[in-house]
Amino acid sequence: MRKRTSSRRQSKPQPIGPIQTFQIDGLTHDAKGVARLQGKVVFIDGALPGETVTAQVTKAGRHFDEALLSNVMVLSEYRKNPACSHFKQCGGCSFQHLMDEQQLLSKTNWLKGQLRNLLPKLPFEVLSGPSTQYRRRARIAVDQRDGSLALGFRGKASKDIVSIDQCAVLTAPLQAIFTSLKTKLIDSDLIKILGHIELLEDTKGVSVLFRLTQTISEMFEKDWKEWAEKEAITLYWQAPKESRADIALEQMRYYDLDGMRLSYHPQDFIQVNEVMNHKMVDQAIDWLKLNDQDVVLDLFCGVGNFSLPLAKRAKSVIGVEVQESMVQASRDNASSNNLDNLSFIAADLTQPIAQSFVKEKITKILLDPPRAGAFEFLDTIIKIKPMQILYVSCNASTLARDAEYLVAKGYRVQRVALMDMFPQTSHVETMMLLQKKN
Numbered sequence: 001m002r003k004r005t006s007s008r009r010q011s012k013p014q015p016i017g018p019i020q021t022f023q024i025d026g027l028t029h030d031a032k033g034v035a036r037l038q039g040k041v042v043f044i045d046g047a048l049p050g051e052t053v054t055a056q057v058t059k060a061g062r063h064f065d066e067a068l069l070s071n072v073m074v075l076s077e078y079r080k081n082p083a084c085s086h087f088k089q090c091g092g093c094s095f096q097h098l099m100d101e102q103q104l105l106s107k108t109n110w111l112k113g114q115l116r117n118l119l120p121k122l123p124f125e126v127l128s129g130p131s132t133q134y135r136r137r138a139r140i141a142v143d144q145r146d147g148s149l150a151l152g153f154r155g156k157a158s159k160d161i162v163s164i165d166q167c168a169v170l171t172a173p174l175q176a177i178f179t180s181l182k183t184k185l186i187d188s189d190l191i192k193i194l195g196h197i198e199l200l201e202d203t204k205g206v207s208v209l210f211r212l213t214q215t216i217s218e219m220f221e222k223d224w225k226e227w228a229e230k231e232a233i234t235l236y237w238q239a240p241k242e243s244r245a246d247i248a249l250e251q252m253r254y255y256d257l258d259g260m261r262l263s264y265h266p267q268d269f270i271q272v273n274e275v276m277n278h279k280m281v282d283q284a285i286d287w288l289k290l291n292d293q294d295v296v297l298d299l300f301c302g303v304g305n306f307s308l309p310l311a312k313r314a315k316s317v318i319g320v321e322v323q324e325s326m327v328q329a330s331r332d333n334a335s336s337n338n339l340d341n342l343s344f345i346a347a348d349l350t351q352p353i354a355q356s357f358v359k360e361k362i363t364k365i366l367l368d369p370p371r372a373g374a375f376e377f378l379d380t381i382i383k384i385k386p387m388q389i390l391y392v393s394c395n396a397s398t399l400a401r402d403a404e405y406l407v408a409k410g411y412r413v414q415r416v417a418l419m420d421m422f423p424q425t426s427h428v429e430t431m432m433l434l435q436k437k438n
């Protein structure tokens with residue numbers, strides 16, 4: 001039997017100074033305590049505002065230092081015990097030592113700072129859901145160097161893989177399958193040809209995808225198929241050099257939303273937090289106040305997560321997405337849900353696109369770009385002249401940049417909400433509604 005380890009080759013930052021006392025008076029967006037030493041800023045991971053701690057400097061930079069926490073002498077009233085035993089090592093979460101309400105407050109203050117040029121007097125809305133067991137998708141890293149098995153996530157202090165047993169943010173069915181998988185893998189040679197593992201839970205159930213580095217033998221495949229049957233899950237294999245798993249149509253996955261069923265390939269983008277996705281889509285519907293005259297452009301539409309619910313309430317929706325396979329999935333989703341007022345276009349929205357790519361007069365635009373934002377497409381949006389723009393963002397700094405541009409071109413910010421899609425982590429999602437000035 002292979003040896004289990006709790007953490008591997010964690011090359012901890014080494015102290016370069018004496019143990020010193022620090023007063024913490026701030027918190028960074030990724031949950032590092034902020035202190036000052038002779039006027040210079042020092043970041044201390046694990047320390048909270050209001051605390052007195054001892055720490056040792058590990059990195060001295062020109063503008064700031066980093067220090068390693070040794071001891072918390074005076075505790076913050078908002079400190080709590082982390083829900084996960086891997087929290088200190090695992091890079092997946094950064095906020096588990098801070099009470100949930102204070103996490104939200106800290107994220108809200110940070111987001112307000114990011115959007116400070118845009119929101120002089122606006123009330124800031126907050127949308128939140130369960131703070132643990134919310135993650136319906138996870139990519140598990142695999143390491144079996146030194147003859148011991150590590151299945152888990154990248155570490156906080158280094159890129160090494162931290163071996164995980166229980167993950168507090170995974171949904172309960174994903175945690176259960178992870179435990180079974182780990183037990184079986186410890187004694188299986190499959191580990192030698194595994195790149196990584198993808199876990200997924202949706203309305204169809206649970207699935208596990210093995211990314212292979214070598215071709216698998218039939219015997220192995222049969223053994224793992226039996227395990228999958230016993231666990232009542234779907235197994236997918238991604239062969240070496242395949243950019244994604246080649247699956248049959250009936251093996252597509254699906255999730256239910258707004259009384260509809262949306263199909264997708266197991267490696268297509270879907271929103272990771274199911275409860276929050278429902279709330280976010282409901283909020284988009286509420287904010288946009290659609291009627292049967294509205295023609296909506298849904299940019300970066302994925303498999304139609306917003307497009308289909310919007311189409312139920314508007315005259316028509318046009319979705320745009322770069323991945324052809326997702327565009328096809330969106331079309332199939334529209335027809336399987338008996339919606340005939342949707343059309344989809346495959347296009348790269350970072351490249352110039354003629355404004356005439358849509359024939360109808362667009363009244364409202366929803367956009368949900370990746371982290372890089374949508375700057376290249378903003379001039380096209382301005383030429384289309386929608387009455388409202390609903391911007392869903394996973395990166396507040398590109399949102400601020402893009403929204404400032406739209407404001408300079410004749411829009412005003414009407415509503416903003418922080419959406420806590422990833423509690424315990426530093427990630428922040430935002431929804432912003434912009435209204436055309438007359």
Ligand SMILES: C[S@@+](CC[C@H](N)C(=O)[O-])C[C@H]1O[C@@H](n2cnc3c(N)ncnc32)[C@H](O)[C@@H]1O
Nearest residue numbers: 269300301302305321322348349350368369370
């Ligand atoms: C944050 S996801 C949102 C997907 C969808 N709105 C949802 O809620 O599931 C961003 C989507 O943009 C697509 N995308 C990324 N880069 C793109 C580009 N340059 N042009 C068009 N679509 C792009 C991705 O494939 C992905 O489906």
Ligand code: SF4
Nearest residue numbers: 084090092093167168
């Ligand atoms: S990602 Fe999971 S394992 Fe890692 S710290 Fe968060 S809850 Fe724990």
